[in-house]
Amino acid sequence: MDKLKQKAKHHKLRSFFSSIFGMIAVFFIISSITVVWLNRTLIDNNTYVSTISPLVSKANVQNLIADKLSDQLLSNSPISNVAQALLPSSDLTVSNDQTQLKNLVKPIIKTDVVGILNTQSFQSLWKNTNKTAHQQFIDQLNGKSNVLTLNLHPAIEGIVTELKNSQLSQVANHISVGSTAGILNIKGNKVTKLRSYYKFFQIGTISFVLIAVASLALSIWIAVNHRKVFDRLLLISGVLALFGAVILDIPSHLDFNKTNQVSSNGIKTIFTTLTHNLLLSDVIVGGVLILIVVCSKLLKYYSIRKKYDKQLQTTIDNA
Numbered sequence: 001m002d003k004l005k006q007k008a009k010h011h012k013l014r015s016f017f018s019s020i021f022g023m024i025a026v027f028f029i030i031s032s033i034t035v036v037w038l039n040r041t042l043i044d045n046n047t048y049v050s051t052i053s054p055l056v057s058k059a060n061v062q063n064l065i066a067d068k069l070s071d072q073l074l075s076n077s078p079i080s081n082v083a084q085a086l087l088p089s090s091d092l093t094v095s096n097d098q099t100q101l102k103n104l105v106k107p108i109i110k111t112d113v114v115g116i117l118n119t120q121s122f123q124s125l126w127k128n129t130n131k132t133a134h135q136q137f138i139d140q141l142n143g144k145s146n147v148l149t150l151n152l153h154p155a156i157e158g159i160v161t162e163l164k165n166s167q168l169s170q171v172a173n174h175i176s177v178g179s180t181a182g183i184l185n186i187k188g189n190k191v192t193k194l195r196s197y198y199k200f201f202q203i204g205t206i207s208f209v210l211i212a213v214a215s216l217a218l219s220i221w222i223a224v225n226h227r228k229v230f231d232r233l234l235l236i237s238g239v240l241a242l243f244g245a246v247i248l249d250i251p252s253h254l255d256f257n258k259t260n261q262v263s264s265n266g267i268k269t270i271f272t273t274l275t276h277n278l279l280l281s282d283v284i285v286g287g288v289l290i291l292i293v294v295c296s297k298l299l300k301y302y303s304i305r306k307k308y309d310k311q312l313q314t315t316i317d318n319a
Helices: 003-043 044-059 058-077 079-086 091-092 098-118 120-140 153-164 189-222 224-251 261-274 274-316
Strands: 149-150 184-186
Touching: 003 091, 003 189, 003 224, 003 274, 044 058, 044 098, 044 120, 044 149, 044 261, 044 274, 058 079, 058 098, 058 261, 079 091, 079 098, 098 153, 120 149, 120 189, 149 274, 184 224, 189 224, 224 261, 224 274, 261 274
Parallel strands: none
Antiparallel strands: 149 184
16 A cells, blocks of 8 residues: 555656646747747848848838838928929819828829839849848857948938939939938947847757757656657647747737728738748647647557457457
């Protein structure tokens, strides 16, 4: 009896520590998906470019840029001059009110801006600018420079140049692009902090994955029923990963700005574009983990059925 009690106590102790390591494993498995995605997106040049580049080709983002840029153009130029340059004489004689003129002129400006954003030349410029800027920034982080620079100036200068060569030239000529427009400079102590965060993040990514694997292995090894714990941890992790994908999909169905649908749609598209790979990773990881559990269950069933059939055949042979 004492041996049975001691064995039961030993099993409870193993189950307790297995549960602790199991919770740690699930946490780090789910966290690793996001951490690895962030690492790839922020640090790997090709992944960063493939994530950022599609933004300017999305209709909702183009409309958002065109809306903001048209407002900026109209605020920098007298509406009467803009109207004379863009509207037919019939509209000028009928509409003298500034608000009416703005309502007539703004769609024309937006159409031209969207047209520029859709050109192959600008999209190539946007892609190349981001690729170069990101690579230079990462090189600076890996180096010993006292100043970190993210330079997106060529993209801003490019769109203004295109505007000046379009029918909006009279409006665009009032725009002055400074030499520092689109350039972010980080100096002083911020450089040291950012560089330390960057190195810590690189090490942390590997650590998250290793802790997840080690915790999972320990939880299964300590457990009384190894297979049961293995299936349970993978199932929980898979379900949580799929739940994470659902959470990431929710913003695409929300209105961030009910008073301005253009801004709301633009923000939603930016978010869904930037997090697309993370959502996809959650779905793939979640699906694979659940599939492994299903296969494990089927294998167990097949093993039991095979054992049962063997015993049945032995019984029949001995009868």
